[in-house]
Each structure stands twice: as structure tokens, then as C-alpha cells.
Amino acid sequence: MCGIVGLFLKDKSLEPKLGEMLSEMLDVMCGRGPDSAGFAVYGAGEKGKVKLTLRAVEGYDFKALEKVVGNGASIVERSTHAVLTVDAAKEAEARAALATVEGVSVVGAGERMELYKEVGLPIDVARRFKLEQMSGTHGIGHTRMATESAVTTNGAHPFSTGTDQCLVHNGSLSNHRGLRRVLERQGFKAETDNDSEIAAAYISQRMKDGRSLGEALEDSLDDLDGFYTFVVGTETGFGVLRDPIACKPAVMAETDQYVAFGSEYRALAGLPGIETAKVWEPEPAKVYFWDRKAA
Template sequence: MCGIVGLFLKKTELRPRLGDMLTDMLVTMTDRGPDSAGIAIYGDEVDGLKITVQSDTPAEDFATLEAEFGGAGRTVRVVDTHAVLTVPRAEAADVAARLEARGLRIMGAGASMEIFKEVGRPEEVAARFGIRAMGGSHGIGHTRMATESAVTTLGAHPFSTGDDQCLVHNGSLSNHNQMRRKLAGKGVFTRTENDTEVGAAYISSRIAEGATLGEALEGTLRDLDGFFTFVTGTRTGFGVVRDPIACKPAVMAETEDYVAFASEYRAFADLPGIGAARVWEPEPATVYFWER
């Protein structure tokens, strides 16, 4: 079943409240799938790349991160079971390989994006990572009811397969294994069995090939089979697309200050100015996206 939320802020003054607003929205969706949850926050950009990693044994695994990866042009910030390493872009591939060699799981990387996800209810996950205190321009979140893979941190959403790009998904893809092989032939590989990661990889590969966010989302309607609602984030954008059948619930709201997405309207209840918002159900097979 799963619950999705997304928030794209047009008003700069609201950015310090992004994490708080997004957390309230996600917690409201808890009963759509309480086994795991995650949020991607697009915050302040760095001159380099932020790599978010996760460990099941952070006390042990993160103890030497600062000594090994800190220094000139690098920072290490530990956040519960996750750590965010900021490194020069030219060194990012080497650092990522070394982190994975140590058994750390890379959640995502980007100039502005940080991803935090874990097993547990949304309220608990958000509290562990201090999401309410995080600011930014936009973010997406997901609370999961596992139906196609195990309840694990790696199975939780959002999924990221490209710099500053991530995806949350409600539904099921029927051709994800076929698409996984096609992507592998292009040198794009996934780490989990989750079909959502294939959707993320498809979108990021299209963008890497030069497609716009809108064009990448339009491609999902042609190349991905099944029923799905996708909400995706990029460094500058936020997009939504539903399959042609559109059997999964979805609603959007827009004011002069923000654009919001949720699986149910009740997630909007505490948003400022929601009473005056334009509220609608996104049309099937129609791409919606906003960029700053």
C-alpha cells in the first residue's frame, strides 16, 4: 500500500521549516505502511558532493570515519545510523568505493541531497535523524508496507541512483527485471531487488543521457509496465507521474508558497494556507514537475 509525501517550497522564508512540515505529512501516512520510512532533504548546496552512508553498527563503523576521511576540503557528520561525508567532487568516486569496501551502504549522493531511511515507523525514524530541524528547498518521503522484498533499510525508500536524484514509489512494476538487465547493459547497476530502485535508475540514466526531468518522467510511461505513482526529486526539481490506470491514490495542492503531494489529502491538514490552495488529483499518464 505505502504512503508518499512530497513538498516543494517556492517561498524562501519557509525553507527552515521544510523538515518539520514534511515530517508532519509523513507521520500522517503511517497507517499506509509502518514497517520502514525514509526522507530525502534537499538542503544547502556544498562545493563538492555529500555522500550519505548507513551502518547497522555505527558505533563501530563510524568511529574512525573522521580520521580516515576528514581533513582539508572534507567533513564528516554522524547522524544516528547514517553519516554524511562532504568531499571534493573529483574524489567522490574513490571515497565511495572505499566506503563500500568497508561494508557501509551508500544511501545517496549529491551537492544538496541527503537521504535518511531506516526500519521503523515514520515518527520514530524522523526523530532518530532529527528531520524536523532540517531545512531546505524541497523533499520527498515514504512510509512502506513491504510486499515485494524484505523489511530492511536497503528496501526502504527513497532510492537514489544518480547525483541529487531520488525516487519514492507506490505500486508495482511488472517489467523491472527486464529493465534491470537493459540498464546493466548501459553500465547502470542496482543494489537491491526492489522494483523502485529500477525506476530510480531508469530516471537517473535518462537524465544522465541529457533528458530533462519532464522527459525522463514521460519515458516511464513508455518504458515501464505496471501500476505506479512516482514522486522524484532532483537538485533543482520535483516531479510526479502516475501510470495510465492510476489506481494508486494521489492528491496535490499548490499555493503561492509551495507545491505538495500526498497519498491522501489528510497529510495536507497542517500546511500553512491549505484552505486557499488549489487541490486536485493528478491525471493518469500526465507528468507534473516544478523546478527552481
Template sequence: MCGIVGLFLKEPKLEPELGALLSEMLDIMCDRGPDSAGFAVYGAGTPGFVKLTLRGPAGTDFAALGGQIGHLVTPRDTHAVLSVPAAEEAAVRAALARIAPEVRVVGAGNRMELYKEVGLPADVAKRFKLETMSGTHAIGHTRMATESAVTTDGAHPFSTGPDQCLVHNGSLSNHAGVRRLLAREGLSVNTENDSEVAAAYLTYRMRGGDTLGEALEHSLDDLDGFYTFVVGTETGFGVLRDPIACKPAVMAETDSYVAFASEYRALAGLPGIETARVFEPEPAKVYFWDRAA
């Protein structure tokens, strides 16, 4: 049992409130997943630049690390954001691996920042000051570990492509076979978590030319098990439940936003919820909203 939340804003005036709204939703989902939590926020980006979200051991001196590689690093607890010219991304990653091999890149993209840690979801959100973040959309996850250990590496979201991430509630029965397929295609999966396999599968399909919506459609044929996916891209937000749809899910849509949660109580505090169209997403149906459309 895990908890998923997501919020996609249609109305720009709500963007400064994105983090505060998502933080409350995560807090309410604490009892669905008390061992770890994470979230991805799509905020402002700079054309031609890539944000690398870094994670290091407690006490990592990110400011000194930035000085060593010649770029400003903005710390947030055990994580930090490093913004670099896109043309220098490969060189910066190589420098990080050489200078600070204990520091991991957990997400990359023009707009996405990704944070996750072990602990109560409400505490994780406070550590990273989620309530202060702004943006157009965000997704989050509260985890109750079943298939792998309680570690930061096992926490969601998982990101395997630029500005792309996924949170998942459920279990995949054929993830080992999909993992082998992805390895043959040059996509490595670094944890035991089947959710990272799902994220990498979507990246694989999109590298082959699929849109996110098309990749989600293909997952209905290629991924077995029971699952609910909520995914983010640079400008979009998608939801998919498996054909059986045994995992709880509820959505709310107004002229100002689209919201997802594992339970309605996580939506109850959203502005205008009393007049929202509240519905359960249908099994095996791809839902997708895009700010670029």
C-alpha cells in the same frame, strides 16, 4: 499499500520549516506503511563539493571513520553525511570500500541528504531529527513491503544519480526486463525492489540527455504496471501517475508551495491549505516544478 509525501517550497521564508512540515506529513502516513520509512531533503550545498550520505551498522564510529579518510563526517543515528570536493569523490568512495566495507553510500549530490530505516515512520523521522532540517524541497515514503523483505535496503527513497531520488507507490510488472536493460547499460540495481529499477531507469534516460520531465514521459512507454512516482532533483520536484492511476494521490498548490500526499489528511496541517488549489493529478501527465526555472 505505501504512503508518499512531498513538499516543494516556492517561498524561501518557509525553508527553515521544511523538515518539521514533512515530519508531520510522514507521521500521518504511518498507517499506510508501518514497516519502514525514509526521506530525502534538499538543503544547502557548497559549490564544488558533494555530500555523500553514508549508512552503517548500529554503533558505527563515524567520527573515527572520518579521521581515517581525512574528512569531517556529521553523524545522524545510523547515517552520516560526508562532504568532499567533487574531484575527490571517486577516491573517497574507494577508500570507504577499503576501510569500512560495511558502510554504504545511499545517496550523493551537492544538496541532497537521504535517510531511511526500518521502523514506524514517526520513529524514523525522530531518529534522524527530520524536524530540524531546512531546505527547498523534500520527499518521503512510508512502506508496507509486498515485493521484498522488510529491510533498510528495501526502504525508499532510492537514489541512483547525483541529487536524484524517487519514491514509489505501486508495482511494476516488467521490472525484471528493465533491470536487464539497465545492467547492459552499466547501471546496477542493488536490491530486489522494483522501485530502485524505476529510479535507475530515470537515471539512464537522463544520462542519455533527457530532462527529468522527458525521462518521466518515456517511462509511460517503457515501464508497465501501476505506479505513482514522486521524484526529486537538485532544483526540481516531479510527479507522475500511470495511465490507469489506481493508486491514491492528491496535491495542493499555493503561492508558497506545492505538496503531494497519498491522502489529503497528510496535507491538512500545511500553512494556507484552506486557500490552496487542491487537486488529483491526472493520469499519464508529468507534473514538474523547478527552482532554477
């Protein structure tokens, strides 16, 4: 099962409502994935700064990490997660300092991306992190029904393996073990047994090799076996790809104000102007991408 949602805003006046709209979409997809959920929001960023999204146990004193990291680091707490902002030039030092702290992990990094995920009903996860209060240009989310790995926060989506980049996935890959070994020889270290993490790492590696997101998604059609729908978030937008068989449900809608993706139409039904939107099923093996710089 699993449910995917994505929302890319063309109209700047909607940016303060991004979290509210995305939260409603996740809530509707609860039936497709009731065991855990997560989302990534691309909000305000500051040139020369990087946001590290951290995760720890409930009640952890994240504020203490400001002194551990130093270098003018600041932190904003959200339940079991927190966003640590540091100078981009000091990111390596910050990560080294965090590595000495037991029980804290980095789940995402970027100038604009913040990433949150937890076990529980999607609507509860959204409320826990106050998604409805977040603003931004675009975001993606996932509701999970675990079929191939345990129900854990680590196994929840999105998976982030690149700067300002993350992936949500509905489906299953048959060759992810072999691909994992290839990526490990290239220096990648997997954190989970989830095949979706490998898909995210594959796309990140292709982009590090100089491929665009569109080209990396095209490459995955040759190198990834199985059935899948991917939605990939980047600093500038998001991309969508279904495998050549396209056995997983997917629907998209576009208006002058936004582009939206949902595993089912009902995830889009509450969006403004949906009654006059262009609505279609994305074609198999076709890459779709929307870029805020081109909007």
C-alpha cells in the same frame, strides 16, 4: 499500500520549517506504510563539494572515516547514517576509500541532497534522524508496506541512483526484471530486489543520455509496465507522474508558498494556508514538475 509525501517551497521564509512540515506529513501517512520509512531533504550545499550519505549499523564510529577518506573530508552523524562532505573532484577517491571499509554503504550523493531511511514506524524514523530540525527548499518521503520484498532498510525508499536525484514509488512494476537486465548491461548494479530501485535507475539512465526529467518520465510511460505513482526529487525541484490507469491515490495542493503532494489529502491537511490552496488530483499519464530556479 505505501504512502508518499513531497513538499516544494516557493517561500524562502518557510525553508527553516521544511523538516518540521515534512515530518508531520510522514507521520500522517504512517497507516499506509508502518514497516519502514525514508526521506530526502535538499538543504544547503556548497559549490565544488559533494555530500555522500552513508549508512552503517547502530553505534558505528563514523568519525573515524574522516581519516580513512582524507582530503579534508568532514562528517556529520545522524544515528545509523552520516553525511560525509568532500571536494567534488575527490569523490571517486572517497568512494574508493569507503569501498575498503566493511559495513559502510553509500545511499545517496549530491551537492544538496541528504537521504535517510530505516525500518520502523515513520514517525520514529523521522525522529531518529531529527527530520524536524532540517531545513531546505524541498523534500520527499515514503512510508512503506512491503508486499514484494522483505522489510529491510535496503528495501526502504527513497532510492537514489543519480547525483542529487532520488525516487519514491507507490505501486508495482510487472516488467522490472527484464528492465533490470537491460540496465545491468549498461553498467548498473542493483543493490536490492525492489522494483522501485529499477524505476529510479531507469530514470537516471535516461537523464544521463541527455533527457530532461520531464522527458525521462514521459519515456517511462512507454517502457514501464504496471501501476505506479512516482515522485522524483532533483537538485532543482521535484516531479510527479501517475501511470495511465492511475489506480493509486494521489492529491496535490498549491499556494503562493508551496506545492505539496500526498497519497491522501490528510497528509496535506496540517500545512499552512491549506484551506485556501488549489487542491487537485494529478491526472493520469501527465508529468508535473516544479523547479526552484523558475519559482
